[in-house]
Amino acid sequence: MFYSIVSRPASMTKTIKDQVAGSDTTNAESSQQGRGHEEQRDPVIPKPRGKSKDRTASFELRLTQVEEGMGAVDAHMDNLDQWVEGLEADAAETHEEVREALTKLDESNREDLQAIRDGFMAEVARLRDVHQREINSLLMQLEEA
Secondary structure (H helix, E strand, C coil), X not given: CCXXXXXXXXXXXXXXXXXXHCCCCCHXXXXXXXXXXCCCCCCCCCCCCCHHHHHHHHXXXXXXXXXXXXXXXXXXXXXXXXXXHHHHHHHHHHHHHHHHHHHHHHHHHHHHHHHHHHHHHHHHHHXXXXXXXXXXXXXXXXXXX
């Protein structure tokens, strides 16, 4: 139920100071009561302190571990970058070597093909000459007969 400040009953208009001043409980007791449980502790033993420091130290330790892990990841990434750059350089060099080898092979094949063509044409010319002589010989034999 929602009450505006004007419409609150008088019993609810006490200030927080009035409520605390009229209370017989201490802050520790009220905070324990507010949580719904009471802690029984020996008054001679000092209240444990430093949980915040422990948490801070634990957090700083974890943060340091994360930073070290990130440093290791960064170093690994740098190594991978260098490895990739090396592979790219090797790939470019290999590509150039393959291109040169194919160019030489193409030139060699062209030279071989030209040599084969020249040899074929020479053989054709020789066979033509042989056939021409045989035809001339046959024609002479026919004329003599």
